[in-house]
Amino acid sequence: AKNPLRVLVTGAAGQIGYAIVPMIARGVMLGPDQPVILHMLDIEPAAEALNGVKMELIDAAFPLLKGVVATTDAVEACKEVNIAVMVGGFPRKEGMERKDVMSKNVSIYKKQASALEQHAAPDCKVLVVANPANTNALILKEFAPSIPEKNITCLTRLDHNRALGQISERLNVHVSDVKNVIIWGNHSSTQYPDVNHAKVTTSSGEKPVRELVADDQWLNTEFITTVQQRGAAIIKARKLSSALSAASAACDHIRNWVLGTPKGTWVSMGVYSDGSYGIERGLIYSFPVTCEKGEWSIVQGLKIDEFSRAKMDATAKELIEEKALAYSCLG
Numbered sequence: 001a002k003n004p005l006r007v008l009v010t011g012a013a014g015q016i017g018y019a020i021v022p023m024i025a026r027g028v029m030l031g032p033d034q035p036v037i038l039h040m041l042d043i044e045p046a047a048e049a050l051n052g053v054k055m056e057l058i059d060a061a062f063p064l065l066k067g068v069v070a071t072t073d074a075v076e077a078c079k080e081v082n083i084a085v086m087v088g089g090f091p092r093k094e095g096m097e098r099k100d101v102m103s104k105n106v107s108i109y110k111k112q113a114s115a116l117e118q119h120a121a122p123d124c125k126v127l128v129v130a131n132p133a134n135t136n137a138l139i140l141k142e143f144a145p146s147i148p149e150k151n152i153t154c155l156t157r158l159d160h161n162r163a164l165g166q167i168s169e170r171l172n173v174h175v176s177d178v179k180n181v182i183i184w185g186n187h188s189s190t191q192y193p194d195v196n197h198a199k200v201t202t203s204s205g206e207k208p209v210r211e212l213v214a215d216d217q218w219l220n221t222e223f224i225t226t227v228q229q230r231g232a233a234i235i236k237a238r239k240l241s242s243a244l245s246a247a248s249a250a251c252d253h254i255r256n257w258v259l260g261t262p263k264g265t266w267v268s269m270g271v272y273s274d275g276s277y278g279i280e281r282g283l284i285y286s287f288p289v290t291c292e293k294g295e296w297s298i299v300q301g302l303k304i305d306e307f308s309r310a311k312m313d314a315t316a317k318e319l320i321e322e323k324a325l326a327y328s329c330l331g
């Protein structure tokens with residue numbers, strides 16, 4: 001039998017936390033033959049609720065779950081973790097300036113970077129979910145210099161999955177027959193959902209999404225804005241932000257990263273830019289990636305038209321501004 005892997009979830013008493021811990025304990029994230037030990041971190045005001053989640057995990061009697069650590073101590077939470085899913089953060093509240101939210105989160109991610117650097121397993125893979133996800137991940141990277149930059153990522157898989165979902169609904173095909181959409185850039189409303197390389201498996205082979213949809217007007221406008229604004233639409237409907245889909249996407253992100261992407265298929269991940277596609281180095285930017293043997297690599301050589309170029313640059317520009325804002329918060 002495999003040795004258990006330790007999986008940290010921060011903000012575990014929150015909405016996404018409540019949705020993701022049973023998925024992890026059931027093998028959705030790391031596979032049905034991989035035992036796990038869950039580490040759950042939250043802050044003091046949520047300590048009792050966190051303990052309630054621990055009680056439920058015990059009550060669920062998950063065969064793969066070999067232990068549960070529930071704590072408000074970041075050092076204890078990070079000890080020897082192999083995977084860290086960073087969901088904890090400070091939400092934007094009414095009347096708060098963007099800078100105030102940034103400032104709160106930058107200080108959280110700076111602190112947690114040190115705890116991870118000092119106490120996590122040396123090859124720990126980190127996924128930042130909490131917003132502003134790309135910039136939180138960048139701060140984490142900057143303040144955990146001994147964690148290799150390839151081990152620090154942020155979640156744009158939810159946006160990727162939303163794009164697959166919209167195409168599947170439009171074409172009335174199963175979502176698993178749609179592949180290779182791309183989310184470029186920031187996990188925000190400036191993200192660019194790109195279908196120029198996306199394909200659908202049909203009874204007569206793989207066909208380009210553009211050819212099957214045959215409506216460039218819809219693809220270039222409504223499709224893009226629907227994906228960009230899906231988070232807001234969920235809040236409007238549920239009066240709460242996406243949680244089950246975010247948790248599921250985080251499991252997809254880690255599963256593909258650790259276990260690989262299927263041949264001929266890529267996924268979107270926020271990763272440290274190496275300058276690919278002319279995107280400034282030193283940003284955490286969402287790219288199309290394939291994964292093999294626990295490592296992601298950016299898909300190279302895709303043709304970028306003028307329409308895409310402008311949208312990819314606009315979302316990069318927003319990330320450059322966020323980075324400057326984050327640094328100004330650090331003083």
Ligand code: NAI
Binds near residue numbers: 156
């Ligand atoms: P939530 O407010 O229900 O839960 C957040 C939890 O984090 C709370 O329990 C809170 O006590 C905890 N927390 C706050 N500061 C902490 C700290 N310093 N250390 C540990 N825990 C801390 O929020 P929800 O709905 O679970 O969302 C979590 C985050 O994920 C938000 O920032 C949200 O914007 C983001 N998000 C990102 C998505 C993505 O695709 N990247 C999708 C959906 C949400």
